Amino acid sequence: MRDVAIIGVGMTKWGELWEKSLRSIFVESALLAIEDAGVDRIDSMVVGCMSSGLFIGQEHLSSLLSDYLGQNPVPASRVESACSSGGLALRQGFIEVASGMSDIVLVGGVEKMTDVTGCEATFALGTAADQEYESYHGLTFPGLYAMMAVAHMHKYGTTREQLAMVAVKNHDNGSKNPLAQFPFKITVEAVLSSVLVADPLRILDCSPITDGAAAVVLCPADKAKAFKKPFVRITGTGQATDTIALSSRNDIAWLESTHIAGSKALAMAGRKIGDIDLFEVHDCFTIAEIMITEALGLVPKGQGGKAVAEGLTARNGKFPVNASGGLKAKGHPVGATGVAQAVEIVKQLRGEAGERQIKSAKRGLAQNMGGTGGSAVVHVFEAE
Amino acid sequence: MRDVAIIGVGMTKWGELWEKSLRSIFVESALLAIEDAGVDRIDSMVVGCMSSGLFIGQEHLSSLLSDYLGQNPVPASRVESACSSGGLALRQGFIEVASGMSDIVLVGGVEKMTDVTGCEATFALGTAADQEYESYHGLTFPGLYAMMAVAHMHKYGTTREQLAMVAVKNHDNGSKNPLAQFPFKITVEAVLSSVLVADPLRILDCSPITDGAAAVVLCPADKAKAFKKPFVRITGTGQATDTIALSSRNDIAWLESTHIAGSKALAMAGRKIGDIDLFEVHDCFTIAEIMITEALGLVPKGQGGKAVAEGLTARNGKFPVNASGGLKAKGHPVGATGVAQAVEIVKQLRGEAGERQIKSAKRGLAQNMGGTGGSAVVHVFEAE
Numbered sequence: 001m002r003d004v005a006i007i008g009v010g011m012t013k014w015g016e017l018w019e020k021s022l023r024s025i026f027v028e029s030a031l032l033a034i035e036d037a038g039v040d041r042i043d044s045m046v047v048g049c050m051s052s053g054l055f056i057g058q059e060h061l062s063s064l065l066s067d068y069l070g071q072n073p074v075p076a077s078r079v080e081s082a083c084s085s086g087g088l089a090l091r092q093g094f095i096e097v098a099s100g101m102s103d104i105v106l107v108g109g110v111e112k113m114t115d116v117t118g119c120e121a122t123f124a125l126g127t128a129a130d131q132e133y134e135s136y137h138g139l140t141f142p143g144l145y146a147m148m149a150v151a152h153m154h155k156y157g158t159t160r161e162q163l164a165m166v167a168v169k170n171h172d173n174g175s176k177n178p179l180a181q182f183p184f185k186i187t188v189e190a191v192l193s194s195v196l197v198a199d200p201l202r203i204l205d206c207s208p209i210t211d212g213a214a215a216v217v218l219c220p221a222d223k224a225k226a227f228k229k230p231f232v233r234i235t236g237t238g239q240a241t242d243t244i245a246l247s248s249r250n251d252i253a254w255l256e257s258t259h260i261a262g263s264k265a266l267a268m269a270g271r272k273i274g275d276i277d278l279f280e281v282h283d284c285f286t287i288a289e290i291m292i293t294e295a296l297g298l299v300p301k302g303q304g305g306k307a308v309a310e311g312l313t314a315r316n317g318k319f320p321v322n323a324s325g326g327l328k329a330k331g332h333p334v335g336a337t338g339v340a341q342a343v344e345i346v347k348q349l350r351g352e353a354g355e356r357q358i359k360s361a362k363r364g365l366a367q368n369m370g371g372t373g374g375s376a377v378v379h380v381f382e383a384e
Numbered sequence: 385m386r387d388v389a390i391i392g393v394g395m396t397k398w399g400e401l402w403e404k405s406l407r408s409i410f411v412e413s414a415l416l417a418i419e420d421a422g423v424d425r426i427d428s429m430v431v432g433c434m435s436s437g438l439f440i441g442q443e444h445l446s447s448l449l450s451d452y453l454g455q456n457p458v459p460a461s462r463v464e465s466a467c468s469s470g471g472l473a474l475r476q477g478f479i480e481v482a483s484g485m486s487d488i489v490l491v492g493g494v495e496k497m498t499d500v501t502g503c504e505a506t507f508a509l510g511t512a513a514d515q516e517y518e519s520y521h522g523l524t525f526p527g528l529y530a531m532m533a534v535a536h537m538h539k540y541g542t543t544r545e546q547l548a549m550v551a552v553k554n555h556d557n558g559s560k561n562p563l564a565q566f567p568f569k570i571t572v573e574a575v576l577s578s579v580l581v582a583d584p585l586r587i588l589d590c591s592p593i594t595d596g597a598a599a600v601v602l603c604p605a606d607k608a609k610a611f612k613k614p615f616v617r618i619t620g621t622g623q624a625t626d627t628i629a630l631s632s633r634n635d636i637a638w639l640e641s642t643h644i645a646g647s648k649a650l651a652m653a654g655r656k657i658g659d660i661d662l663f664e665v666h667d668c669f670t671i672a673e674i675m676i677t678e679a680l681g682l683v684p685k686g687q688g689g690k691a692v693a694e695g696l697t698a699r700n701g702k703f704p705v706n707a708s709g710g711l712k713a714k715g716h717p718v719g720a721t722g723v724a725q726a727v728e729i730v731k732q733l734r735g736e737a738g739e740r741q742i743k744s745a746k747r748g749l750a751q752n753m754g755g756t757g758g759s760a761v762v763h764v765f766e767a768e
Contacts, residue, residue: 001484021516053437053508058515060466063628063758073644075623076759077472078464082444088461092476098386099483127436127443132405135441239459244447260457373461374447 001098003221005231006381008037014212014331015181015310022112023054023068025213030069030108033215038228042217043102045069045076048089048109049335053191054124056112065108065140075102082283085109087368087377088337090216091237094379097218103144108138109339110213118170121209125334128371130245139157142206142285144246144372146198149287151253152232153200158290160200164191165308166286167328173315174325181210181331204285210331224384232346237270238264243376257297257376258367265365269380273297277361278348279319280341282369283326290315292367293321296378315356323348323356338368338377349383387605389615390765392421393727398596398715399565406440406496407452409597414453414492417599422612426601427486429460432473432493433719438508440496446495449492460488466512467668469493470722471752471761475621478763481602484552486488493723494597505593509718512755514629526590527675528630528671528756530582533671535637538544538585540686542674544584548575549692550670551588551712557699558709565594565715589670594715598724616730620655620764622648628758641678641760642751649749653764657681660764661745662732663703665727666753667710673697677705680762699740707732707740712724714751722752722761 010032025048034042045066055061055367059078081088086109093107113121126135129144152158168188173182191204224231240260242363246252266273273296279344281296283289290304298309298319307313324330324344327337345364347353362383369376394416401409410431418426431449436442443462452458465472470493477491497505510519513528536542552572558564577587615767624644630636650657659678665680668674674688682703683691691697697705708714708728713722729748731737746767753760 051437051443053435053511054443056515057511057519058508059435059438059464059759060513060628061510062465062472063625063755064514066625067627067629067632067758071639072626073624076465076475076625077623080443080462080464081446082459088446092461095483095485096482099479101479101482124437125440127441129444130448131440132440140646239461240457241447242456243451243459244444245451248451257457326768331394371444371447374444374451 002100004094004097004218004234005224006216006234006346007216007222007224007227007229007231009346010036011179011214011340011343013179014210014333016114017211018114022052022110023064025211026065026108026110026347027068029213029215030106033106033217036229037217039104039217041104042071042074042106043104044074044096045071045106046089046093047078048085048338049078050080050082050085050111051127052126054127055114081375082370083334084338084368084370084375084377085335090339090342090379091220091239091377094234094237097220103219105218106215107218107339108213109336111333111335112211113209113333114211116352128326133245142198142201144202145285145287148252148372149200152287152291155253158305161188162309163205163286164188164304166283166289167191169308169314170283170326170328172223173323173356174329177325177330180325180329181208182329201285207284207327207332210333212331212333213338214336214343216339216342229238230350231384232349232377233382234250235382236265236269238262241375242373244371255291255295255373257373258292258369261376261378262296262367265378265380271380276363276365277349278323278358278364279321280324280344281321281367283322283328285333289321296367315358320358323358324326341366341368345381349381386484388478388481388602388618389608390600390726390730391603391606391608391611391613391615392417392601392616393657393730394420395563395727397563397715398594400498401595402498406436406442406494407448409595410449410492410494411452413597413599414490415602417490420613421601423488423601425488426455426490427488428480429455429490430473431462432469432478432722433462434464434466434469434495435511438511440499445492445631465759466754467718468722468752468754468759468761469719474723474726474763475623475761477602478618478621481604487603489602490599491602491723492597492599493720495717496595497593497717497721498595512641516553517629522556525627526582526585529589529669529671530585531630532636532756533584536671539637542689545572545688546668546693548572550667550673551575551697553692554667554706554710554712557707557740558713561709561714563569564709564713565592566713576718585669591668591711591716593715596715596720598718598720598727600723600726615735615768616733617766617768618676618763620649620653622762625759626753626757630756639675639679639757642676642753645760645762646680646751649762649764655764658747660747662707662742662748664708664728665751667706667712668716672706680751699742704742725730726751727751729765733765
């Protein structure tokens, strides 16, 4: 396999973009990435999107987006793995370049979520759970993650305040990210007094509904120097699945797919978790980030709540997590999130992250997951 | 890149399978392919599916299907390119094995289309067209292909009877395929007197709504001899896109994406079209098969209608097309079709196609497309 590098990244402001369509937000980010890379062509493109069918009545994004980007007849693919669709797109692009099939591959992620009602969005997101054994019976994602939170609190003594601290930290980071949907700080008190969604999770424990896209350009590492910007190598990729239904798991307070995908990605990169300088992880709910820090091995099992309370995962902590603001503050256009994680890490490793820059960052890790952890994709990135 | 072989295939009876769910029909075909290959593990799986979100309210097939196949935590991916989702899955699986990332990859395709009303199915299929410029204004796929048919008839003198002969040929082939949804013969008169759907296309010019799945197992060619059955090499793969909307094309009587994907696949295999012994192509409507035979170069532009009338594409003709019965008679579960084409070609190259066997077949080609040709995937297969 050939070594693979990211030579360009692109992302526009996320939010409720009612005046823009899916195709337009995708094209904006893709053009930024192409311009950033300085490439004069792409050989192929891979797009992650969870449910354009249910959100905007449009499938066949391969044709639509290559068309609107003016890139017909290049090969184009859409991949889906619920909220890890973006991470999966990056992995497919990586494999395509590594294989020798294509040299310059555009990887994008996109989701247009605000053109439907809240009920319709909740239904669409619910298709990431088991339709027959979970969604059909009324379970939604806040409900599923609430059960995981209760289990974690019961088993390890994780507190309601520790959950809130994840949101406070990520909004503090997001306040320094001009592309974030909610770039403002919040307090623990604000979280604790916000509307209850599914006990113990409140609205400020939940990532939002977002329109957004993100894109990166890949090429073989040995050709990366020819382009404009300092490049970043993808040195490891790991992907794993778990049961789709929470009820089939041995332990709902543990994310096995993230643990396996993370271990594989680190092994491929030849790194240990302590070698990594910053992390972008899938904080779809506050409890998720706590469980992910445990599954990746940043802290021992059960210690994720304590870690955030002690500042371990703060921007100036030992393991900075979600310097971008995470899904919580940056927003969570589900198919785009995994690609946006790569965009943030590349900006950090290039020293272009402005007020939220992690000093001397050389290596980053992105963890993206689908459903309640039914799928997970992890990548390791290293500056040249 | 490593050479890639198909070492096992699986497919069950297609039709209106109201007593079975998407997960169950996928697992049935996948287990047949695994048994046929004689593998005791898979390293990864890729599934093509067009719109499980709209058809059954379920996304996240990566997690669902690896779970129900008992394969967690293997990496699993779902890919979508409308009706070419199956062909795309095969291509992604090919690239994954060729790259060295995985050795034994299960490639599946699945669609469960009959759990919704006809209107809902028409809406779901319409998401393969341009939602904003085609579907929203009332265009459906029979309408789009009817316009292509009218253009072809006007430009080249293709006749209504020639269209009918495609359906008659494919039902004749399908009558010898026990897995086909409609395994019976029809006549030109039956086609011409069947219900008008979108002038000039009648119901017997249209492929049906189908529940079905298909699967193949891939591995590196140099390891293929270790398994049970004679293996088949995938020697070429080509993928291309075109504008999603028909109105943006220079010529709606020509399938440019199929032309490019076919040329690339043949070039990669080092073959010419005359070297190929049998073809499985995407006859979603009778006019489509006529246009595909032209785009692949079996006949000159405009001669596809004449070719079917003269028997060139019959089972005992120079270029046998759709010996399986094609989408028309075998059925068209949209995400499964591209994989089922590979299943048929492998059976033919192994000499296991029963009454529809093409004598001395050594090389086959599969052409799968999405929408009105907004995407196309072509593969070349060769017996050892």
